[in-house]
Amino acid sequence: MSWRTNANLEWLSALRGVERDHPLARHTSFNIGGPAEFFVETRDPAELVEACIERGVPWLTLGAGTNLLIADAGVEGLVVRCVSREWKVEGRRVYAQAGLKMMRLARICADHDLTGFEWAIGVPGTVGGAVYQNAGCWGSELVEVLTEAEGLLPGRGRQTWPREDLDLGYRSSALRQGALRGALVTGAWIELRPGDGAASRSQMARWTAERNQTQPIRTKNCGSVFKNPPGDSAGRMIEAVGLKGAREGAAQVSEQHANFILNLGGASADQVSRLIERVRCAVRERFGLDLETEVESVGRWPS
Ligand SMILES: Cc1cc2nc3c(=O)[nH]c(=O)nc-3n(C[C@H](O)[C@H](O)[C@H](O)COP(=O)(O)OP(=O)(O)OC[C@H]3O[C@@H](n4cnc5c(N)ncnc54)[C@H](O)[C@@H]3O)c2cc1C
Numbered sequence: 432m433s434w435r436t437n438a439n440l441e442w443l444s445a446l447r448g449v450e451r452d453h454p455l456a457r458h459t460s461f462n463i464g465g466p467a468e469f470f471v472e473t474r475d476p477a478e479l480v481e482a483c484i485e486r487g488v489p490w491l492t493l494g495a496g497t498n499l500l501i502a503d504a505g506v507e508g509l510v511v512r513c514v515s516r517e518w519k520v521e522g523r524r525v526y527a528q529a530g531l532k533m534m535r536l537a538r539i540c541a542d543h544d545l546t547g548f549e550w551a552i553g554v555p556g557t558v559g560g561a562v563y564q565n566a567g568c569w570g571s572e573l574v575e576v577l578t579e580a581e582g583l584l585p586g587r588g589r590q591t592w593p594r595e596d597l598d599l600g601y602r603s604s605a606l607r608q609g610a611l612r613g614a615l616v617t618g619a620w621i622e623l624r625p626g627d628g629a630a631s632r633s634q635m636a637r638w639t640a641e642r643n644q645t646q647p648i649r650t651k652n653c654g655s656v657f658k659n660p661p662g663d664s665a666g667r668m669i670e671a672v673g674l675k676g677a678r679e680g681a682a683q684v685s686e687q688h689a690n691f692i693l694n695l696g697g698a699s700a701d702q703v704s705r706l707i708e709r710v711r712c713a714v715r716e717r718f719g720l721d722l723e724t725e726v727e728s729v730g731r732w733p734s
Contacts, residue, residue, distance in 0.1 A: 434487045434508070442486065443469045443509060446479070455501050458493060458512060460555065462651040463700050464501025465730065467491075467510035474515040476529070477583045480615045483509055484585045491729060492615055494560035495532060498653055502730030503700045513559055515617065520545070523625065524578070528618045529559030533566065537635060546626025547576055552635040553642055555654075559616040563606050564725075565599040569638055573621075574599035580619040584611060602658050602725050647685045651694040656707060657722040665714075665722055666690035672713040679706040704728065 443449060446469070453470035456462050473479055476492060483490040489508030493499075515528035518536065520543045527536050536558060537551040553568035554561060562580050565573050574594065581591045598605040605611040642648060657665035669675065669689035677684045681698035684706065685691035692703055711722050 434489065439486050439488055442482075443488065446471055446509075448472060452505075453510070455493075455496070455505065455510065459496035459499055459501060459653075460651065461496075461500060461653050461694050461698075461703070463503075463694055463698060463703065464496075464499070465503045465505030465700075467506045469509045470512070471509065472512040472514050474528075474530070476511050476513045476515065476615055477589065477617050479509070479511050480583055481588075483511075492559065494530065494557035494563075495555060497556040498560060498564065498726055500653065500700055500703055500726050500728045502728070502732045504731040504733075506730040513557065524620055524622050526618060526620050527558045529557060529562075529582075529616045531558050532556070533558060533561050538632075540623055541626075541628045541631035541635065544626055544628045544631075545623035546631055547571075547623040548621065549631050549634045549638070552639055558619050562597065562616045562619050563604060564602045565597075565604050567602075572599070572601075576621040576623060578620045578622050580616050582614050582616040582618075584614045589617075590614075607727075645688065647687045647691050647693060650685070650691075651696075652685070652691050653726045655690045655725050656692050657690055657710070658725045660720055660722065664690070668714050668718055668720075668722070669710055672710075672717050674710055674713055677706065677709065679703070679709070682706045684710065700728075700730075701733075704732075 448471055450470045452466040454466050455464040480490055491506050491510045493510050493512040513530040515530040518527040518531055533551040533554040537548050540548040550569040550571040554566045561573050577594055579591055579593050583589050598609050606614050659665050666689040674684050675689045676686045680702035681695045682702040683693050683695055685693050692706055714722050
């Protein structure tokens with residue numbers, strides 16, 4: 432039976448602040464994506480997601496939209512944009528709600544003379560999105576500092592997951608492809624070492640400057656499109672197959688860093704998806720290896 436019953440549509444339409452057919456492109460760093468059938472921004476995503484589960488309404492949690500390729504036809508059901516941004520510091524332990532940006536959290540940690548989180552200045556997503564895929568940068572990853580996350584597992588209610596339960600690996604987690612698939616993260620605890628705020632801020636400034644020189648940071652993109660295969664770099668392989676600068680419509684493999692795809696202006700999700708496939712085919716043919724995407728495709732794709 433379809434979830435689109437009168438009762439569900441009435442419930443969705445009556446949600447506080449809800450918008451119908453809300454364009455999602457503006458909520459993604461790619462600036463690509465069709466509309467959300469229903470869209471809400473909330474500081475309490477768990478309450479809404481719990482209600483969606485009970486009612487059988489499909490939902491998608493949206494953080495900062497920096498690792499998403501949303502289909503041109505948009506997303507069915509309710510898109511819940513998580514804007515819960517509270518945080519607290521207790522000695523060496525720091526708690527952040529899922530909607531807080533990693534970059535902001537990196538500065539908060541430095542301001543409290545805590546070290547070990549400077550790398551997060553390079554991750555433009557939220558804490559929730561970072562737990563979802565064990566974000567990392569400059570040779571460090573969230574798994575090294577995260578002690579536990581809390582959230583909601585469909586059918587099991589609100590839970591706290593110690594780091595071991597999250598099964599965090601290279602851009603992967605139990606949420607992305609394991610026992611916690613479909614779960615919502617509402618907050619996370621990290622534990623750091625006592626440090627020197629000024630030194631942390633200098634390190635972050637150095638990394639930011641280096642990044643600005645080597646990656647097309649000021650363009651519309653989603654960061655690295657592909658995961659690096661063990662012992663190699665996706666960017667090197669894409670360059671080797673001659674696809675640096677390749678285009679599909681207004682989507683282009685970056686000339687500066689081949690593991691980035693840029694929206695030059697008005698690119699569709701379909702164009703990006705075709706470019707991704709072209710790259711994967713060329714790399715498979717030359718290296719006999721299937722590149723796995725780091726960016727996640729969501730929404731109503733043509734079958
Ligand atoms: C310029 C640029 C540079 C980048 N550099 C890096 C980098 O160095 N390292 C790196 O790891 N990543 C990098 N990224 C990718 C991105 O910032 C990370 O993957 C980030 O963790 C995504 O977080 P988000 O809030 O944007 O998630 P979104 O893109 O909004 O969502 C991604 C996935 O996470 C899920 N999700 C989001 N919030 C929650 C939640 N609260 N609970 C459960 N699931 C949730 C979504 O449903 C979706 O499946 C970069 C991106 C850009 C644009």
